[in-house]
Amino acid sequence: MEEESSDSTPCNEEEGTFITKILGEMKTQFNNGSEENSQEEVQKVESEAVTEDTTAVTLGFSKPRKRSKRVKVAIDVNVKRSTRRRSRDYNESILKTAIARKEKSYNESDKPQRLTRQLKPTQKILDNIANAAASKHEKKKRVKGGDGEEKVVKVKSTRRRTKVVEQLVEIKEEIVESDTKLNIELDTKPVLVPQMTATQLCVCSHETKYYVLVENRENVFCTAIDNISNKLIGCNNPVNHKDSSMLRPSVRIPYGVFCSLHRSRMLNHNCCPVCGIFCTQGSFVQCENKHQYHRKCQNSIDEALVCPHCGKPSPTTDIEIIMETSKPPVFLRTQQLSVKSIETSNVKRTNNRESSCESPPMISVEDLKLYNETEMRESGQYSINDLLDCIKKSDYQEVAAILGSRSVDLNSFVECDKDETGTVLHYSARHGLLPIIHMLTIAEDDLDILDSEKNTALMVGVLHEQNDVVKYLTKAGASIIAKGMDGMTALHLAAKCGNLEACEILLSTAAHIKNYIDIADDGGWTPLVWSCEHNHVDIVKYLLSEKANPLLSDVEQNVALHWAAFSGSSKIVEMILNFGGEVNVINSHGDSPLHIAARQDNYNCVLVLLARGAKIDVVNKADETPIECCPENSKSYEALILNIRLQSYIQVDNSTSNCLSNDISEGKERNAISCINSVDDETPPRDYCYVTKNCIMPDIQIDSDTLLVSCSCSGICQSSCDCYKHSNVHMGDSLANDLTGHKVIFECSPSCSCSDEVCTNRVVQKGSKVKFQLFRTRSKGWGVKTLNVIKRGTFVSEYVGQIINEEQADSREDDTYLFDLDNKFQGTERFSIDAKFYGNVSRFMNHNCRPNLLPIRVFTDHHDVKFPRISLFAKCDIRKNEELSFDYGEKFWAIKKNYFACKCGSDNCIYSERQVKNSVQKC
Numbered sequence: 001m002e003e004e005s006s007d008s009t010p011c012n013e014e015e016g017t018f019i020t021k022i023l024g025e026m027k028t029q030f031n032n033g034s035e036e037n038s039q040e041e042v043q044k045v046e047s048e049a050v051t052e053d054t055t056a057v058t059l060g061f062s063k064p065r066k067r068s069k070r071v072k073v074a075i076d077v078n079v080k081r082s083t084r085r086r087s088r089d090y091n092e093s094i095l096k097t098a099i100a101r102k103e104k105s106y107n108e109s110d111k112p113q114r115l116t117r118q119l120k121p122t123q124k125i126l127d128n129i130a131n132a133a134a135s136k137h138e139k140k141k142r143v144k145g146g147d148g149e150e151k152v153v154k155v156k157s158t159r160r161r162t163k164v165v166e167q168l169v170e171i172k173e174e175i176v177e178s179d180t181k182l183n184i185e186l187d188t189k190p191v192l193v194p195q196m197t198a199t200q201l202c203v204c205s206h207e208t209k210y211y212v213l214v215e216n217r218e219n220v221f222c223t224a225i226d227n228i229s230n231k232l233i234g235c236n237n238p239v240n241h242k243d244s245s246m247l248r249p250s251v252r253i254p255y256g257v258f259c260s261l262h263r264s265r266m267l268n269h270n271c272c273p274v275c276g277i278f279c280t281q282g283s284f285v286q287c288e289n290k291h292q293y294h295r296k297c298q299n300s301i302d303e304a305l306v307c308p309h310c311g312k313p314s315p316t317t318d319i320e321i322i323m324e325t326s327k328p329p330v331f332l333r334t335q336q337l338s339v340k341s342i343e344t345s346n347v348k349r350t351n352n353r354e355s356s357c358e359s360p361p362m363i364s365v366e367d368l369k370l371y372n373e374t375e376m377r378e379s380g381q382y383s384i385n386d387l388l389d390c391i392k393k394s395d396y397q398e399v400a401a402i403l404g405s406r407s408v409d410l411n412s413f414v415e416c417d418k419d420e421t422g423t424v425l426h427y428s429a430r431h432g433l434l435p436i437i438h439m440l441t442i443a444e445d446d447l448d449i450l451d452s453e454k455n456t457a458l459m460v461g462v463l464h465e466q467n468d469v470v471k472y473l474t475k476a477g478a479s480i481i482a483k484g485m486d487g488m489t490a491l492h493l494a495a496k497c498g499n500l501e502a503c504e505i506l507l508s509t510a511a512h513i514k515n516y517i518d519i520a521d522d523g524g525w526t527p528l529v530w531s532c533e534h535n536h537v538d539i540v541k542y543l544l545s546e547k548a549n550p551l552l553s554d555v556e557q558n559v560a561l562h563w564a565a566f567s568g569s570s571k572i573v574e575m576i577l578n579f580g581g582e583v584n585v586i587n588s589h590g591d592s593p594l595h596i597a598a599r600q601d602n603y604n605c606v607l608v609l610l611a612r613g614a615k616i617d618v619v620n621k622a623d624e625t626p627i628e629c630c631p632e633n634s635k636s637y638e639a640l641i642l643n644i645r646l647q648s649y650i651q652v653d654n655s656t657s658n659c660l661s662n663d664i665s666e667g668k669e670r671n672a673i674s675c676i677n678s679v680d681d682e683t684p685p686r687d688y689c690y691v692t693k694n695c696i697m698p699d700i701q702i703d704s705d706t707l708l709v710s711c712s713c714s715g716i717c718q719s720s721c722d723c724y725k726h727s728n729v730h731m732g733d734s735l736a737n738d739l740t741g742h743k744v745i746f747e748c749s750p751s752c753s754c755s756d757e758v759c760t761n762r763v764v765q766k767g768s769k770v771k772f773q774l775f776r777t778r779s780k781g782w783g784v785k786t787l788n789v790i791k792r793g794t795f796v797s798e799y800v801g802q803i804i805n806e807e808q809a810d811s812r813e814d815d816t817y818l819f820d821l822d823n824k825f826q827g828t829e830r831f832s833i834d835a836k837f838y839g840n841v842s843r844f845m846n847h848n849c850r851p852n853l854l855p856i857r858v859f860t861d862h863h864d865v866k867f868p869r870i871s872l873f874a875k876c877d878i879r880k881n882e883e884l885s886f887d888y889g890e891k892f893w894a895i896k897k898n899y900f901a902c903k904c905g906s907d908n909c910i911y912s913e914r915q916v917k918n919s920v921q922k923c
């Protein structure tokens with residue numbers, strides 16, 4: 001007896017069984033193939049889990065698990081998680097069970113409730129079963145009852161996976177013996193049933209021939225109930241096969257099966273024959289035969305109080321029995337609330353202790369006190385931090401006790417990490433505490449609470465790569481579509497942080513993968529976009545293989561390819577294109593993926609995009625082609641330049657008849673200048689030399705030493721810049737309205753201290769970015785048009801040629817391309833730019849009485865006012881394919897009107913044939 005008492009106390013067994021069960025449960029759930037999980041299978045698993053867990057350990061998890069909230073969420077977004085939805089019947093059955101439990105009061109000591117999970121066959125039940133079985137198995141087994149009829153005994157365990165065992169037993173006629181031996185030794189095997197007499201009531205030591213077939217130790221559990229300081233504790237120890245005969249302490253009590261410990265105690269009359277509860281700890285009555293019972297259960301015969309076991313006189317004083325065991329029992333919540341803890345129950349070591357030690361000891365007072373002091377709260381109330389402490393210690397027993405007490409609000413926040421708070425479920429998910437999570441999911445309704453970072457526990461599992469937790473929570477009913485920070489789901493987070501396994505678990509859980517995989521967050525970003533942006537090649541591959549849509553755009557019309565170009569993974573760019581991505585898709589800024597790859601200088605992406613047909617001449621809303629977004633001198637820039645050249649050669653081959661040249665600059669300009677003629681047979685002009693800078697004749701000296709101004713700005717020059725202040729035309733000024741003043745710009749020069757890289761007062765010196773085309777006009781010879789949109793104020797081109805003096809100018813036969821540099825600084829010496837023999841694209845720009853370009857004198861590297869750079873700026877917004885023109889001035893037309901009229905065609909043309917005639921007539 002004592003050997004058993006040390007290692008088979010109810011609580012020891014409870015704890016071990018419980019933890020084993022938790023792990024077994026999880027294993028069971030994990031082993032269910034995720035893809036094959038039908039609704040029924042999942043329901044079955046969860047149903048079993050609930051059934052078992054609600055009866056596990058302290059029986060404290062009687063709270064029904066509500067799923068309606070999550071189901072509602074699923075319906076809201078049209079994502080049905082059918083595999084985890086519960087049937088109505090199922091919910092109702094849980095509800096019924098809960099109500100039934102609620103109605104039961106475990107504290108009704110007058111009506112002791114069986115805490116066992118086993119059905120207790122009363123004699124009536126036995127008889128009924130026997131009758132039914134006898135008729136069914138009449139030919140197979142003959143069973144003889146005490147009344148001569150055949151009987152069947154059926155004992156069924158409701159415990160999960162417990163097989164219903166059924167054994168036909170032969171019930172021998174009970175032999176009535178008046179001279180019954182009462183104090184039976186443990187190894188006695190009494191078979192005689194005494195006749196009840198007034199002085200001897202109990203049948204504790206009378207074994208019957210009712211047996212339970214015990215196939216293995218776990219199938220049947222002890223049905224004993226201990227009275228421990230007025231608390232009723234169920235045993236539930238496994239019943240050994242050798243203890244399979246059924247006993248009862250009196251004829252009033254149904255038969256039960258008992259573990260070796262309780263069996264021996266029953267034989268020693270430690271079980272009260274009136275209420276059937278074992279006298280284990282506390283105040284009891286003990287007769288001179290050392291039979292124990294409750295004071296209120298003592299018998300009365302002829303007004304004398306007697307022992308209900310043997311009829312001996314009842315002592316007037318109680319004995320105090322104290323258990324001795326290494327571990328305390330676990331109390332039900334209701335017991336904790338209504339009964340003082342053992343610590344405060346004034347347990348005294350009385351002289352009766354010695355005699356009480358003959359009763360089977362179970363727990364030591366020291367252990368019990370220690371337990372009480374450190375773990376149990378007197379009132380049964382716990383704080384959330386008590387629970388967190390137990391979780392941190394992985395003290396499953398205590399966690400179960402606290403959860404069972406239902407005194408803790410599981411929605412309370414605890415510190416999960418530095419500056420991060422969340423529920424204990426978040427904490428457990430972060431640390432991968434599966435057994436704890438299992439308990440919490442049973443005790444907690446809402447698995448989708450957001451922590452301080454707006455993550456659900458499922459998301460926390462994803463982020464910390466606790467994929468067992470992810471798997472478990474998805475099966476336990478956590479919402480996979482719940483949204484956290486910025487509307488991101490667990491799948492967004494998994495894709496973002498590169499957790500491929502979590503992506504697979506989440507997608508395998510989704511009822512409708514198609515709806516789930518392309519779910520967008522608040523920015524309109526899909527999980528695919530997140531994985532593209534964060535360069536997770538494996539996840540991109542997986543999502544695309546699961547039919548993620550690469551064409552879905554975000555709020556700025558970016559698609560996954562834009563983000564792939566941004567991140568710089570050429571593999572991802574390639575994959576997206578292979579899965580149907582459009583190479584020239586445009587976002588709301590007009591940027592193609594090539595724009596973005598070029599801007600980021602993602603060389604390999606630029607190469608892949610070019611190879612897959614990305615257009616190099618797409619202009620975005622900032623009037624930039626991809627190369628104009630690209631940092632100069634970068635590898636991407638070189639690739640784009642090369643591609644532009646290659647494209648131009650391809651255009652020659654495929655040219656229409658009116659394209660005469662791909663580049664009249666012969667590669668001297670940043671952008672090739674094609675030449676087309678759809679008007680006549682004129683061939684491209686070849687009577688000049690294309691130059692990009694002025695040619696200064698040897699006899700002309702430019703003073704490069706004298707600087708009028710320089711700035712000492714650091715970084716970007718602003719309005720306080722001295723160079724800027726010396727200019728009377730500024731970038732961004734309304735040029736169209738500034739036709740009268742001296743249009744001079746002093747750009748910052750090498751002598752300035754500002755940064756060449758970022759200074760905004762350096763424009764002309766950096767060259768034009770406009771894409772020109774030379775075309776044949778119908779009445780003005782050649783002309784120039786822009787192939788891209790030009791914003792007002794943009795530097796378009798410099799009028800370049802030979803710088804010659806007045807004498808040289810006068811000696812030139814053809815003055816068609818002369819541009820006078822005369823200005824007020826010039827004094828007596830006059831200079832001109834002649835583009836007749838040397839020039840650039842500007843030499844082909846015609847006159848217009850309503851021009852779109854304005855010539856401005858600009859000084860860049862020198863300040864010799866006699867030699868400004870004639871820079872043409874856009875004086876208005878200019879459309880694509882619009883001809884570029886400037887005003888040649890009165891001086892030009894004063895002479896030329898005698899030879900030809902202006903053909904600009906503008907409505908206010910002042911040099912047209914008609915206007916000229918009118919002016920002549922007026923004269």
Ligand SMILES: C[S@@+](CC[C@H](N)C(=O)[O-])C[C@H]1O[C@@H](n2cnc3c(N)ncnc32)[C@H](O)[C@@H]1O
Nearest residue numbers: 780781782816843844845846847901902903904
């Ligand atoms: C600087 S060039 C311009 C390029 C010229 N169209 C060519 O084919 O080389 C100036 C000459 O172009 C022609 N031109 C320019 N603007 C004109 C206009 N508005 N009307 C008539 N002819 C014009 C005149 O022959 C003028 O002398």
